Amino acid sequence: MKKVVKFGGSSLASARQFKKVGEIIRADKARRYVVPSAPGKRNDKDDKVTDLLYQCYDAAVEGKSYKKILEKIKSRYEEIIEGLDVNLSLDHEFANIEENFANKAGRDYAASRGEYLNGMIMAAYLGYEFIDAAQVIFFDEDGNFEPESTNQELKERLEHVERAVIPGFYGAKHDGSIKTFSRGGSDVTGSIVAKAIHADMYENWTDVSGFLVADPRIIKNPEVIETITYKELRELAYMGASVLHEDAIFPVRKEGIPINIRNTNRPDDKGTLIVESTVRKPRYTITGIAGKKGFCSINIEKAMMNAEVGFGRKVLEVFENYGISFEHMPSGIDTMTILVHQSEFEEYEQSVIAGIHRAVEPDYLEMESDLALIAVVGRGMKASRGTAGRIFSALAHARINVKMIDQGSSELNIIIGVKNADFEGAIKAIYDIFIATEL
Ligand code: ASP
Numbered sequence: 152m153k154k155v156v157k158f159g160g161s162s163l164a165s166a167r168q169f170k171k172v173g174e175i176i177r178a179d180k181a182r183r184y185v186v187p188s189a190p191g192k193r194n195d196k197d198d199k200v201t202d203l204l205y206q207c208y209d210a211a212v213e214g215k216s217y218k219k220i221l222e223k224i225k226s227r228y229e230e231i232i233e234g235l236d237v238n239l240s241l242d243h244e245f246a247n248i249e250e251n252f253a254n255k256a257g258r259d260y261a262a263s264r265g266e267y268l269n270g271m272i273m274a275a276y277l278g279y280e281f282i283d284a285a286q287v288i289f290f291d292e293d294g295n296f297e298p299e300s301t302n303q304e305l306k307e308r309l310e311h312v313e314r315a316v317i318p319g320f321y322g323a324k325h326d327g328s329i330k331t332f333s334r335g336g337s338d339v340t341g342s343i344v345a346k347a348i349h350a351d352m353y354e355n356w357t358d359v360s361g362f363l364v365a366d367p368r369i370i371k372n373p374e375v376i377e378t379i380t381y382k383e384l385r386e387l388a389y390m391g392a393s394v395l396h397e398d399a400i401f402p403v404r405k406e407g408i409p410i411n412i413r414n415t416n417r418p419d420d421k422g423t424l425i426v427e428s429t430v431r432k433p434r435y436t437i438t439g440i441a442g443k444k445g446f447c448s449i450n451i452e453k454a455m456m457n458a459e460v461g462f463g464r465k466v467l468e469v470f471e472n473y474g475i476s477f478e479h480m481p482s483g484i485d486t487m488t489i490l491v492h493q494s495e496f497e498e499y500e501q502s503v504i505a506g507i508h509r510a511v512e513p514d515y516l517e518m519e520s521d522l523a524l525i526a527v528v529g530r531g532m533k534a535s536r537g538t539a540g541r542i543f544s545a546l547a548h549a550r551i552n553v554k555m556i557d558q559g560s561s562e563l564n565i566i567i568g569v570k571n572a573d574f575e576g577a578i579k580a581i582y583d584i585f586i587a588t589e590l
Pocket of ligand 1: 159188189201265334336
């Protein structure tokens with residue numbers, strides 16, 4: 152059994168957190184490859200080391216004083232080293248970093264040091280080999296991740312290494328310059344390592360016990376999702392539910408390697424298992440609810456629209472010309488509605504309307520702003536009757552007016568459009584009918 156275990160910033164923010172992580176790793180021999188993030192916040196007012204590194208580098212490049220910030224960063228690591236009682240000095244590393252800052256080694260280089268140094272501490276603490284991600288994770292000249300060369304190198308390198316720490320978030324171009332993934336990218340590193348070693352499981356340890364059925368800012372103590380498929384996760388993540396970096400699913404998805412989201416502060420919780428597909432029945436008919444505010448709709452009417460070949464294409468072309476992507480497009484016989492992000496649309500509003508008039512000469516055009524979209528997602532919906540009925544009766548009971556309904560042909564989700572002001576109420580009503588009443 153081989154597992155890759157990735158720990159997020161809050162799991163490694165202090166010596167106390169490091170010790171919890173150490174216990175977790177030692178509790179299971181399969182946890183052989185460790186991918187750490189940089190130290191995160193110890194409390195609400197604290198800073199993430201990655202943010203401090205960006206600040207520090209920017210100050211250094213602008214010729215402003217940066218020594219204080221660098222000292223602050225150094226003291227974060229020293230506190231961890233002392234608390235863990237490991238025999239390690241980072242003096243030499245920090246002298247190096249300072250020199251490289253002076254030589255303008257780049258923002259990516261600066262940010263990557265957070266993971267690099269944390270990885271060194273972690274390796275010393277666990278007695279694992281340290282492998283610098285710059286030697287095994289590759290990017291091309293333009294800064295795009297190179298999956299093939301990385302996979303090959305990692306495979307060869309890790310074949311004979313029983314246990315190793317590989318810092319997350321960064322790699323290097325072939326000229327040796329450091330490149331990072333986007334923020335939160337240690338999740339991606341974990342996934343890449345899991346693929347290369349054919350791991351049985353990729354454990355992603357964070358500070359929540361998995362994906363929640365609904366946003367905890369709207370629903371008090373929502374249930375945790377036990378098992379979710381990649382497809383369901385995509386739908387929910389797109390609608391704003393975030394625990395895992397979006398790109399982290401791609402390397403493992405086709406390899407049949409499940410991702411298990413776990414909580415470092417509650418290691419006995421099972422967390423959420425993310426899988427390609429499963430015969431496990433979801434506990435409730437729906438897997439999760441997520442949504443976003445800030446949409447608007449453009450409603451177009453024209454008699455005999457249905458008989459006009461190319462009508463839809465001409466309308467969508469207008470949006471395309473202004474670089475506006477549409478979210479949904481429900482239609483009737485003589486009507487068509489386009490839902491777009493309000494912020495993307497506002498700037499071009501009048502030009503788009505003029506464009507539609509010219510392209511298809513509608514009888515009537517109307518817009519509505521401040522709409523929210525809610526996705527009710529669940530692989531279980533396909534096999535059960537009455538899901539839509541339950542959603543709409545719950546919304547009717549809550550006196551919420553439904554503005555739009557869209558069910559994809561996969562029957563994996565039902566999208567509901569409501570006024571922004573009804574957003575929270577609608578999510579509560581849906582949660583109540585599917586989850587709270589079935590507990
Ligand atoms: N430390 C980096 C960030 O804050 C990467 C990560 O934590 O995954 O974005």
